[in-house]
Amino acid sequence: MGEQRLWAPWRLDFIRGDKADECVFCAKPELGDDERALIVHRGERCFVILNAYPYNNGHVMVAPFKHVPSIEQLDERELLELMTLTQRGIGALREVYAPEGFNIGVNQGAAGGAGIADHMHLHVVPRWGGDTNFMPVIGSTRVLPQALGDSWRELSERFS
Numbered sequence: 001m002g003e004q005r006l007w008a009p010w011r012l013d014f015i016r017g018d019k020a021d022e023c024v025f026c027a028k029p030e031l032g033d034d035e036r037a038l039i040v041h042r043g044e045r046c047f048v049i050l051n052a053y054p055y056n057n058g059h060v061m062v063a064p065f066k067h068v069p070s071i072e073q074l075d076e077r078e079l080l081e082l083m084t085l086t087q088r089g090i091g092a093l094r095e096v097y098a099p100e101g102f103n104i105g106v107n108q109g110a111a112g113g114a115g116i117a118d119h120m121h122l123h124v125v126p127r128w129g130g131d132t133n134f135m136p137v138i139g140s141t142r143v144l145p146q147a148l149g150d151s152w153r154e155l156s157e158r159f160s
Contacts, residue, residue, distance in 0.1 A: 025049075025063045025119040035152055041088070041159035045081045048089050048159070050151055055103075055125050057146045058093045058155065062086050063121035070108060071120050082122060089124050092158035096151075099126035 028037040029047060038050040040060065051059040062085045064078050074082065086104065093099060103125040107113035114120075 023119050040156040043081050045078045058097045058126045060089050060124050061121045067119050069118050092155050093126045096154045097126050101127040
């Protein structure tokens, strides 16, 4: 089987766009409107948020409320909740989207690929066979069949 890639050219808006001076993982929980902030669940120490520039529908990130750049700066309770919410997120994504697999990972530090390097977070990306279709390659267009608001509603219900 040949090399496979997950192309996401629409993320160039994020990469090339102006970056806020504030940390998105600190600012979003303070908005007071979880739907607008795309936060699908709040725990005691961590929260689950939809990626505003997703690789696929349902792409969520699990982040601690504590602003730290590295996973080794989390205490045991924060680590446990980070992984527990990751597990619950996978369950919610299975119910809503029935993916065939997942990419789960942490990009730590700018050299490690973190788009937001100052606040550690874990990505959970649902995957389907063939989800890297011709549209991103030929038309520089990604077809995401569900709006972020609809994703928020369906996923936040699964955490209730």
